[in-house]
Amino acid sequence: MKQKEFNANGACDANSVNDQNRTMTGAASNGAAMTPEKSLEIITSALAEARTEFSRGAGAPMLIWGASVLLVAGLVMLTLYLTGNLNWHFLWFAIPAIGTPFMMLLKRNEEKRYGRAVNPISSAIGSVWLFFGIFSVVYAILGFFFRIPSITPIIVLMLGLATSITGGITRTWGVSLLGIIAGIGGLVLYYSGWMQWTDNILGAPIMMAMMSILLLIIPGLIYNRIGMMQESGRNKR
């Protein structure tokens, strides 16, 4: 009886249903009246996809920034090793210059391919990394004007914090754990005589290279893998 009433309600909309092609679940409607189960499936599928939507595009930015930090750390390491001139530390400011164009290119390609959507999860994560970037750059600039403690342990701690928060927001606990272990571990390592073990001037770039792998590249690969698994799951449906 109830099913009949439902269909009767649905029938009043049959004309508009007729002209539809496919839904999120990929099923053709063919003008058939929707069942309550079908309606519920459409809604639940949209909600579930939104929760996991972030993972599809999350890996690439972390890989871009991770590769930028790793590249600059390698350059700093090399130049310091060859010349011993500490002014080569200015190369760290090249990180945003290298990463930003690639990020803009990525954003343009993603928007062209998948369209543009603003969801609260990606907004929150974008803010976390934006403020991490602002704090890091400002702290580095302050070094020109004040005698401040070494930037390396501060950056390691903030990077670990940003990665942990990213993992927390996306409920990717492996990433959070990596952020905590690498962030705090890096800090402990730094204050346990790291600079002496690593020939002092090479300590900072080696530490940053390690952190870029642990806190950006590995999480980026984790998100890419999750994204690929979700994509193949969607295709199977």
Place this chain on the structure above:
Amino acid sequence: MDELKKLDPLLHSELRLAIISVLLTLEEADFTFLKEKTGATAGNLSVQIDKLASAGYIEVRRELVGRKTRTTCSITAKGKTALEDYVSTLREYLHL
């Protein structure tokens, strides 16, 4: 037997329900994104978006990006309430 509430005919359509469900979870989404998510054709999607906008369920913003027009949609408070009512009626049907 108790009379069951009628389902909102505007939402009782696969594509319109998909559009509004996707928008519920987002702050906003553009036309390309909705097209990719719903798998609908551009023409059909456009028609359904206009119907939802006319009912005040979604807000449509059109802006010029480069040489192209970008259509961005977001759900309104009225749309959220309508979807909530639709879901609660569905629950009655399904005895959930």
